[in-house]
Amino acid sequence: MSASQYETSDRTSASTFQLPGLDSTQTLYASCALAVLLFTLITVLARRKSKSTRNSVLFVGAPDAGKTAILSSLAFHQQLPTHASLQTNSSLITLPNVKKPVQVVDIPGHPRIRVQYRDYFNDAKAIVFVVDASTVSRNGAAVAEHLHQILHSFMSISPSQSSPALIILAHKSDLLASTTSSSSTPADQMAINRVRTILERELEKRRQSQAGGMGIESLGGDEGDHTEVSGLECSAVGGSVFRFSDWEGGEVTFLGTSISRTGEKVQDEKANNIGGLEGFQQWLSDLY
Ligand SMILES: Nc1nc2c(ncn2[C@@H]2O[C@H](COP(=O)(O)OP(=O)(O)OP(=O)(O)O)[C@@H](O)[C@H]2O)c(=O)[nH]1
Ligand SMILES: [Mg+2]
Numbered sequence: 001m002s003a004s005q006y007e008t009s010d011r012t013s014a015s016t017f018q019l020p021g022l023d024s025t026q027t028l029y030a031s032c033a034l035a036v037l038l039f040t041l042i043t044v045l046a047r048r049k050s051k052s053t054r055n056s057v058l059f060v061g062a063p064d065a066g067k068t069a070i071l072s073s074l075a076f077h078q079q080l081p082t083h084a085s086l087q088t089n090s091s092l093i094t095l096p097n098v099k100k101p102v103q104v105v106d107i108p109g110h111p112r113i114r115v116q117y118r119d120y121f122n123d124a125k126a127i128v129f130v131v132d133a134s135t136v137s138r139n140g141a142a143v144a145e146h147l148h149q150i151l152h153s154f155m156s157i158s159p160s161q162s163s164p165a166l167i168i169l170a171h172k173s174d175l176l177a178s179t180t181s182s183s184s185t186p187a188d189q190m191a192i193n194r195v196r197t198i199l200e201r202e203l204e205k206r207r208q209s210q211a212g213g214m215g216i217e218s219l220g221g222d223e224g225d226h227t228e229v230s231g232l233e234c235s236a237v238g239g240s241v242f243r244f245s246d247w248e249g250g251e252v253t254f255l256g257t258s259i260s261r262t263g264e265k266v267q268d269e270k271a272n273n274i275g276g277l278e279g280f281q282q283w284l285s286d287l288y
Helices: 003-016 024-053 067-076 114-121 136-155 187-211 278-287
Strands: 056-061 089-093 102-106 124-132 165-171 252-256
Touching (some): 056 067, 056 136, 067 089, 067 102, 067 124, 114 124, 114 136, 124 136, 136 165, 136 187, 165 187, 252 278
Parallel strands (some): 056 102, 056 124, 124 165, 165 252
């Protein structure tokens, strides 16, 4: 091959990597700048997408806790007669000072159905765990098992993803009012204290069983009996017992709630407030 032939082929291959009007160094810089721009664009779009996916509110909790009753109070401003739900309910609710309606998904508490919360977990902006404060002393272990499943899901969220907010409603506080009428503590606060204390005790039992390698009751659904169940990790500062305030999965809010009896109009039209659920409505509004 002659020297002139080499020259021609060199020029041809060089020209394929050059942008018109730029030499090879400038072409390299331009390509790098373009790559950085594309990367930034993709990252921004991906972040926006992951932020925008968390929009709904998820109601979970034991059967008969009051989830559907709360949902119908918020959605229809009236407590409709309810019965054990056998399928997931979904409704749009309006919140004070929030422009767009918010979707609420109510997962039945039946052990076989409750695992369906996982299908909605990644879209949830808030997880609302409803507890019947009037019966929790009797069924605390079962309620804690259910809550453990939820806490486990929180701890499984990857660090790059945002977590939903978690609130535990100490519900049916009206049923404590008669038993606590002589006490100076308001019924809502009494309900919170009771629910928090019982759940912390029951979750601590589960934590100890795990640590002792004794195995604990199943977390339900298709997870079966896990030997390495986690989700109850607490910061070392808090000492050795389970405390919601030390839980590593995030902040846990407690609120006492109740709703009026069947058929009563429960909305204060002017304030758009619903008796016994105002604090909860406000908490939701603050999220949106
Ligand atoms: N006293 C009182 N009763 C309530 C309150 N909230 C709900 N209830 C009653 O509790 C019962 C159960 O309520 P539901 O809303 O059906 O319970 P749920 O959590 O949806 O139960 P599942 O669908 O089985 O998971 C109903 O009879 C309600 O009227 C409350 O604040 N106070
Ligand atoms: Mg229901």
